[in-house]
Amino acid sequence: MKSAFKKELKILMLEDLQDDVGLIEHALSRDGVPFTSLQVDSRDEFVQALQGFLPDVILSDHSLPQFNSIEALKICKEYGYNVPFILVTGTVSEEFAVSCLKQGADDYVLKSNLARLSSAIANSMRQRQVEIRRRQAEAALRKQNEELTKINKELDSFVYSVSHNLRAPLMSVLGLVQLAKMDDDSHQRLFHEYFNRIEYSIHKLDETLKEILDYSRNARSEVCIERVNLRGLIEETFDRMRYLSGSEGIEKEIVVEEEVPLFSDAHRLIVIFNNLVSNSIKYRAVTKERQFIRIHVRVTRTDAFIHFEDNGIGISPELITKIFDMFFRATSKSEGAGLGLYIVKEAIDKLGGSIQVRSDFGEGTVFEMRLPNKQDIVPLITTQQQAS
Structure with missing residues (x-):
């Protein structure tokens, strides 16, 4: 003993x-x-x-x-x-x-x-x-969690602040460039090409900042379940993209079949559709007489099945497995940081869904997505809120 x-x-x-x-x-x-x-x-x-x-x-x-x-x-x-x-x-x-x-x-x-x-x-x-x-150990873990929460909040504030502070002067510079381009029209367009390049660089940097903001929000914010107006959300996405070059020439086909309403995170769905639609517009096949984006959604009691298809330039076979990687850009035409499809995949993972892609180079691309319908969670959330 x-x-x-x-x-x-x-x-x-x-x-x-x-x-x-x-x-x-x-x-x-x-x-x-x-x-x-x-x-x-x-x-x-x-x-x-x-x-x-x-x-x-x-x-x-x-x-x-x-x-x-x-x-x-x-x-x-x-x-x-x-x-x-x-x-x-x-x-x-x-x-x-x-x-x-x-x-x-x-x-x-x-x-x-x-x-x-x-x-x-x-x-x-x-x-x-x-x-x-x-x-x-529990006290140390609580302290670490408190410190991590504090760091995350500070990082969120930093990302939003820096992005806002960078985008504001960018938009001012863009406005000045557009004014200068109009003035240059009366001077034999001597600097028009320079202005075009500056404008392109500004749009490219702005796209990167927007991707960083989307990434930060998806990584930090909790999933917020609510009833989603899918058709309205998709139509709003196309409306936001109407200023993108080439969007006016693309046929939009939207079909939404709802056995029951969809309950999901509307913000993350907006991010998903924004990235997919903007990619389809940017990487459209300009030589094709007919260009289209087709979105077909079927909502059941348990899931939403989303079929997203375009007939753009497509993705070559050797790149298809890399498109969801962070910072991956399949073409020099990309204006962002290579976060778009990575954010799409991360947002779908956050929602507990899945995404597959198939593509024929030169023919087009199809994304098949499945998202759980969280309608059973809503009564539970409401009950918890009432109890608190």
């Missing part, structure tokens, strides 16, 4: 019978437990011993003339003493023993079986150490 105790234990005994103290000390000495002990038998002495003796273990008889183990347990909790508390008493009922354990006692040993006392002390000390380490 010596190996179980690496230092001399300070044992506080709450006991009013000196003979029983002797029996306890004899049992511990016989098992080779190194210890010093202090006996008390009243509330005041017990409190003074906790503060002055600073015990490693408390051994308590249940019932003393003016004090008992239940009161002693309450005092330990009030003063915040986290040391093993073992009941050492005469015959007790099983119900009483369970009650003591529920109130904070680590173990109980009958005075008729003191041979078990040393192992009970060793086990209780080990369990207390495990509990202390667990609490320390």
